[in-house]
């Protein structure tokens with residue numbers, strides 16, 4: 207595994223926070239995903255060796271949580287809420303707009319490599335539905351028009367690079 | 368109030384019946400003792416409790432006490448102490464008894480709970496019982512009969528999952544049938560210590576998997592098939608061969624080592640289809656090794672001996688006995704008997720009688736491998752201790768018949784009777800073998816059978832009844848599962864006739880009758896009879912043999928004597 211020195215030292219530090227090493231499984235997976243962007247296939251074995259577990263114990267955790275990704279994603283992660291409040295006020299349209307704008311399908315990396323669009327469960331901002339989370343930034347009341355606007359913004363930034 | 372019978376016993380009330388059970392017993396086991404069945408899937412008596420299937424839901428209550436005074440609250444209607452029933456069902460597997468615990472398993476709440484669990488379990492189940500090997504011994508099928516609704520309310524599409532994954536060389540997995548009880552995962556981790564199985568994904572997509580690139584291939588993998596309550600894990604060998612309800616079950620003993628794991632041999636019309644473990648909490652719990660499950664293949668092996676032979680030519684049984692008698696007469700005082708640690712106690716007893724009649728020295732050949740610390744011990748003979756108890760040999764055997772070879776070289780031994788042992792493999796060289804006439808009692812062709820003076824084809828352990836004494840000095844019996852192959856004769860008949868041929872008294876040739884003679888002649892077995900031997904075996908007095916350096920290391924339910932451990936560490 208090709209991890210940054212900084213990640214490695216964070217990993218060694220976080221293990222000391224728990225009475226049993228096994229408990230550090232989740233934090234380790236988060237740190238690796240932050241570093242690499244996803245959890246490559248060798249993650250289970252690497253984490254297992256680090257925490258004195260068997261690889262299957264780690265794979266169970268990786269596959270249990272949808273927020274752990276086993277494949278690379280686009281430069282930005284667009285998560286559109288699919289749960290009731292958002293769905294009622296046009297969440298599906300918002301999602302379709304992002305997909306069309308970036309000529310991509312749910313869960314895939316868009317052809318330009320800029321985004322991955324996911325349709326996810328409640329983002330806990332039901333009052334301002336429909337909501338969208340782009341990386342760590344929450345965007346509220348994202349109707350189709352606002353989705354288009356956000357997409358344009360991303361594309362413009364991409365051009366500047 | 369229910370009084371506690373003994374300090375380590377707890378009295379509980381299950382469906383109105385009171386019973387005192389040891390502390391730490393869970394509700395499923397306590398109920399079993401009063402013949403109340405609590406249906407369950409994930410609970411297994413020899414594995415940790417996880418409580419994930421929810422099939423064992425019961426209603427539970429405790430005797431009421433006044434919170435302030437701690438005085439029992441009486442129910443005026445019955446005059447008995449009131450029971451405070453918990454309004455929600457509880458899991459029986461994860462609930463240990465406590466004094467005064469009341470359990471109800473027949474109430475509408477319990478029935479509802481069971482039906483609800485069954486309905487959810489069947490939602491994604493493929494219901495392919497007609498082609499499923501587990502049919503007939505499937506817990507899901509059984510509980511569906513008891514608590515299924517008979518028709519489905521599920522109109523959506525069922526999940527599709529992998530249907531025939533090879534988890535390893537001997538186990539095939541049908542993920543659609545898996546009810547996610549995790550018994551196989553816990554077995555692999557806790558008993559086999561090979562933690563390779565797990566659930567990936569979640570919810571109704573949860574899928575039992577072996578870690579990519581690894582295999583479920585330890586020598587205990589088939590136990591997962593035994594404990595899988597449904598047809599998800601099947602034995603690749605047994606798969607699609609036979610419906611289980613056609614099979615006859617015969618209690619047997621695993622012959623692969625001195626552990627003596629208790630087994631069941633499943634056969635139909637003289638053909639054996641599989642071997643599974645039989646629970647014995649003192650010996651093998653509910654497990655056995657994969658290697659012991661294929662031993663039945665020896666019965667129909669192409670190299671089985673099936674013809675009596677004299678000097679390589681087919682002959683008849685009585686003629687062969689006469690030929691042996693003549694060899695004995697012509698070489699009086701120059702005969703040796705090579706017994707076997709694979710023979711039964713009964714055969715060893717007769718071999719001893721034969722040696723006595725012939726005034727012959729006796730030998731045994733040891734077979735030592737590496738113990739696996741679980742259910743295959745270092746001594747790969749199932750019955751060396753039987754030979755000690757019957758007095759066939761005075762001390763532990765070695766792998767090579769060095770002394771016998773020397774006697775032959777010195778011209779003192781001219782005839783050797785071997786009970787299935789390959790003398791060449793046991794260290795006699797060609798020159799020595801050329802100097803002797805060999806009388807072979809054996810089941811399979813080996814280097815002996817070809818050049819032997821007389822060959823008597825005999826029986827495998829599956830074709831006869833008998834007893835073995837395992838490493839704990841526990842004498843255990845096994846019964847004949849299938850009829851002998853044509854041309855083979857019961858070892859006891861051959862041996863008894865040979866005793867006669869050697870001028871000894873005629874002895875019974877049948878196990879039950881023979882045990883009278885054994886009990887009379889062997890003090891350690893004086894009170895034993897074949898018929899009365901318990902299914903779980905009987906411990907014999909090991910004190911006369913305590914000083915012997917037995918080869919076994921620690922295995923499940925067996926610890927070697929201290930001096931043996933000390934010698935091994937030295």
Ligand code: SF4
Pocket residue numbers: 544545546547548549550551552575591594595596597599600
């Ligand atoms: S394969 Fe069988 S034993 Fe394993 S979890 Fe599934 S149902 Fe349980």
Ligand code: FES
Pocket residue numbers: 287288289290291292293328329330331332333335336337
């Ligand atoms: S339903 Fe969309 S944020 Fe809660």
Ligand code: FES
Pocket residue numbers: 406407408409410417418419420421422423424458459460461
């Ligand atoms: S047996 Fe109790 S929850 Fe499965």
